[in-house]
Amino acid sequence: MDNNISYWEKTSFYDYDVIVVGSGIVGLNAAIHLRKSFPNLNVAILERGFLPSGASTKNAGFACFGSVSELIEQEKNTTTNGLHNLIQQRWKGLSKLRNLLGNETVDYQALGGHELFKNEDIELANQCVSKIEHYNYLIKDIVGKDAFYLSSHKIDSFGFKGITTMITNKYEAQIDTGKMMFALIKYAQSIGVSIFNSCTLEQIHHENNRKVLFTNQGMFSCTKLILATNAFIQSLVPSIELSPGRGQVLITKPIANLKIKGTFHYDKGYYYFRNIDDRILLGGGRNIDFKAEETTSFGETSSIQSALENLIKTIILPDQSFEIDLRWSGIMAFGRSLEPLITEVEENVFCATRCNGMGIAIGTQTGEDVAELVIQSGL
Numbered sequence: 328m329d330n331n332i333s334y335w336e337k338t339s340f341y342d343y344d345v346i347v348v349g350s351g352i353v354g355l356n357a358a359i360h361l362r363k364s365f366p367n368l369n370v371a372i373l374e375r376g377f378l379p380s381g382a383s384t385k386n387a388g389f390a391c392f393g394s395v396s397e398l399i400e401q402e403k404n405t406t407t408n409g410l411h412n413l414i415q416q417r418w419k420g421l422s423k424l425r426n427l428l429g430n431e432t433v434d435y436q437a438l439g440g441h442e443l444f445k446n447e448d449i450e451l452a453n454q455c456v457s458k459i460e461h462y463n464y465l466i467k468d469i470v471g472k473d474a475f476y477l478s479s480h481k482i483d484s485f486g487f488k489g490i491t492t493m494i495t496n497k498y499e500a501q502i503d504t505g506k507m508m509f510a511l512i513k514y515a516q517s518i519g520v521s522i523f524n525s526c527t528l529e530q531i532h533h534e535n536n537r538k539v540l541f542t543n544q545g546m547f548s549c550t551k552l553i554l555a556t557n558a559f560i561q562s563l564v565p566s567i568e569l570s571p572g573r574g575q576v577l578i579t580k581p582i583a584n585l586k587i588k589g590t591f592h593y594d595k596g597y598y599y600f601r602n603i604d605d606r607i608l609l610g611g612g613r614n615i616d617f618k619a620e621e622t623t624s625f626g627e628t629s630s631i632q633s634a635l636e637n638l639i640k641t642i643i644l645p646d647q648s649f650e651i652d653l654r655w656s657g658i659m660a661f662g663r664s665l666e667p668l669i670t671e672v673e674e675n676v677f678c679a680t681r682c683n684g685m686g687i688a689i690g691t692q693t694g695e696d697v698a699e700l701v702i703q704s705g706l
């Protein structure tokens with residue numbers, strides 16, 4: 328072993344019962360569930376970034392379970408029963424996250440979520456309005472009564488231009504993503520999970536009953552391995568079916584008397600925006616160039632960034648000037664199936680990936696589910 332590793336380091340820092348790779352919402356929750364279930368279990372997380380560097384610290388912080396137009400598409404993909412199960416998982420995942428960390432810690436605010444339709448999309452708007460009753464009935468046993476309602480009369484109160492139909496989901500909320508991830512990391516550490524940053528898993532070797540992990544910081548070993556590397560998993564397990572999807576985001580500087588409060592979905596969910604600290608955070612536009620955005624590389628493109636700015640100028644804040652403060656991107660993982668992929672890829676190597684852009688809702692449950700799979704395999 329190189330890296331100038333001492334005997335003391337080798338014997339105390341590198342061997343674990345379970346190693347989780349990836350400190351996103353899924354990996355952290357997997358490690359937390361394992362330690363809570365078995366307080367003496369030796370659990371570590373290896374994270375290649377100085378901070379978690381995938382989607383979990385880059386997202387928009389919507390605590391959502393789907394807008395009506397998204398649900399229509401998802402119902403086609405997964406049947407009505409399948410959709411009911413998915414919404415149940417999303418809702419359960421959100422409740423678990425809130426119970427684990429507390430609403431105040433993650434700044435959970437149930438301000439409602441709104442889907443916006445411009446006049447040109449009137450056909451889609453009418454189709455969505457006609458489905459409100461259907462979805463309210465489908466999910467009333469999960470979230471409560473009358474989640475969705477037509478709220479076009481409130482469009483003017485937000486100051487939007489060119490929007491003619493709005494559907495509100497009264498159970499949709501928002502969180503502060505940074506606070507959530509900071510708290511999850513602190514929680515994991517407080518119950519004894521070791522987290523190593525700037526540590527990239529490069530190769531997995533199998534030696535007797537142990538997994539030997541080759542990293543840029545030396546060789547780790549464990550009995551059970553969980554890969555929670557989401558969109559980046561194919562470099563470790565090429566056979567996994569998923570497509571990466573980059574999400575570009577920008578945030579404005581604070582805006583005086585900002586009327587916009589809540590989470591907003593536009594153009595079938597391809598654009599999303601919300602208020603945070605008197606600013607507008609806006610993301611999306613992957614549909615402008617799906618091919619270019621099917622990448623695991625971070626970065627912004629001028630075409631998508633211009634489309635985002637244009638949306639603010641023409642629709643979101645038509646009568647107000649604004650300045651952009653920050654731009655960034657994150658990488659999601661999508662699959663043909665809407666369910667996350669939670670499986671044993673080979674003996675004692677497990678994976679939990681592909682939250683399909685809904686990891687705030689589904690990530691806690693996904694982490695728990697893969698941890699349960701490890702527990703069932705015998706510890």
Ligand SMILES: Cc1cc2nc3c(=O)[nH]c(=O)nc-3n(C[C@H](O)[C@H](O)[C@H](O)COP(=O)(O)OP(=O)(O)OC[C@H]3O[C@@H](n4cnc5c(N)ncnc54)[C@H](O)[C@@H]3O)c2cc1C
Binds near residue numbers: 658
């Ligand atoms: C722009 C954007 C907006 C989004 N908005 C929302 C939203 O509003 N609501 C919502 O519910 N979801 C949203 N999502 C999706 C959500 O963020 C993800 O579904 C969720 O964060 C996935 O969590 P994860 O733990 O599976 O993956 P990630 O957070 O990607 O974590 C994987 C981790 O693995 C690490 N890693 C990768 N390879 C290695 C390696 N070889 N060795 C060590 N570490 C490695 C990465 O650095 C990363 O930290 C959004 C995503 C993006 C990008």
